[in-house]
Amino acid sequence: MDSYIFYKKYIKDLRADQEMYYDGDFPMWSPSLKKQCEPGGAVWADAGTIIPWNIYMNYGDKNLLNKYYQMFKDYVNVLRQKDVAQGDKKLIQEGFCYGDWLALDGIDEQSTNGGTDLDFIMSIYFYVSVDIASKAAKELGKTEDENSYNTLKEQIKTAILNEYFTPSGKISVTTQTAYILALHYNIYINKDVLIKAYQKRLTNDAYKLKTGFTGTPLILLTLFDNGLDINAYRFLFNQKFPGWLYAVNLGATTVWERWNSLLEDGSISGTSMNSLNHYAYDSVCEAIYSRIAGLKNLSPG
Numbered sequence: 001m002d003s004y005i006f007y008k009k010y011i012k013d014l015r016a017d018q019e020m021y022y023d024g025d026f027p028m029w030s031p032s033l034k035k036q037c038e039p040g041g042a043v044w045a046d047a048g049t050i051i052p053w054n055i056y057m058n059y060g061d062k063n064l065l066n067k068y069y070q071m072f073k074d075y076v077n078v079l080r081q082k083d084v085a086q087g088d089k090k091l092i093q094e095g096f097c098y099g100d101w102l103a104l105d106g107i108d109e110q111s112t113n114g115g116t117d118l119d120f121i122m123s124i125y126f127y128v129s130v131d132i133a134s135k136a137a138k139e140l141g142k143t144e145d146e147n148s149y150n151t152l153k154e155q156i157k158t159a160i161l162n163e164y165f166t167p168s169g170k171i172s173v174t175t176q177t178a179y180i181l182a183l184h185y186n187i188y189i190n191k192d193v194l195i196k197a198y199q200k201r202l203t204n205d206a207y208k209l210k211t212g213f214t215g216t217p218l219i220l221l222t223l224f225d226n227g228l229d230i231n232a233y234r235f236l237f238n239q240k241f242p243g244w245l246y247a248v249n250l251g252a253t254t255v256w257e258r259w260n261s262l263l264e265d266g267s268i269s270g271t272s273m274n275s276l277n278h279y280a281y282d283s284v285c286e287a288i289y290s291r292i293a294g295l296k297n298l299s300p301g
Helices: 004-020 047-059 062-067 069-085 118-139 145-163 178-185 191-204 216-225 229-237 245-249 279-290
Strands: none
Touching: 004 047, 047 062, 047 069, 047 118, 062 118, 069 145, 069 229, 118 145, 118 178, 178 191, 178 216, 178 229, 178 279, 216 229, 216 279, 229 279
8 A cells, every 4th residue: 555645744743743742752642632642652652763764664765764854863862861861871761651552461461551561662662763763864874873873772782681681691571572572673692592582481371462562563573584483373373362363253354452352252342442443453464565475675665
C-alpha cells in the first residue's frame, strides 16, 4: 500500500506537536488536540524518530529526511536532558513509560503493564533514537553530528551492558521482550549466550507468546534474523490463545488490541483497553513480507 502521502502528513503533525506543545518531546498520540495528552514515553514517543527513518528507508526521500532532521535532534536532546537529570549515567531509568503494554507476563494476564522492567525499555529506546539520529546525520553528510551521536550511542550501549548484563553475557531482565530487544538492537556481550537463554525462556513459557506492544512487533523479525525460524513459524501458525490464528478462528477480520479480546465462546473478555481493531499486534506483517517473502530494503528506497 502506498502510504507515503499519509505519512508525510503524519510526520508534519508530529513536528507541529513537538514544537508547539511538547518542548522537543512527542505526545502519546498525534495530532494531540493542542496537548490533550502527556508525552508518550519510551517506544511511543520514539515514533518521532522511528517512523521518519522507516519512511526514508522505504521511499529514499532525502529531502524529507533533511526537512525533519531537526526533529530528531530536538528529541534526542530531550532524552539527553532526562539522562543528565538522572545522574548522567547514559541511561534513562525514571519517568513515565507504557512498557510492554498488555503483555501476558505482568502481575496477571489482565493487567496492562507487562513484566519487562520499564527502566530497561527506556534505556534501550534511548539507544535506538540516538542510533537513528546518527544514521540520519550520516545520510545527510552532517559529519560532526554523526560523530557526536555515535559517541553517545556507544556510551549508552556500554552503560546498558554494565547495568543489565553479567560479564559472561547473561541478562538480568529475563522476559521474552527483553531478549527480543537485546537481540534485535544488537545489545549484548555474547550473542550465543543470549540466544540460548532466550530459547530456554521460550521453553519455560511453553512456547506461549508473552509479548505486548513493545515486544510483539519485533518478535518474528528477531527469530528469523537469529536462525530461529522454527520458533517463528510455531508462533505464526499457532491456532490457540495467544496467537493471531486464535482470532481468525473466532471470525476476526481485524487484529485486536488484546490477545484475548474475545473468549473462546465468542464473548467479550471484559478487560479494559479492548479495541477489536488495533494495529499493534498486526505489525508482525513486516516480517512476513520482508523475511518470508524476501521483500527487504537493501538501501534507502
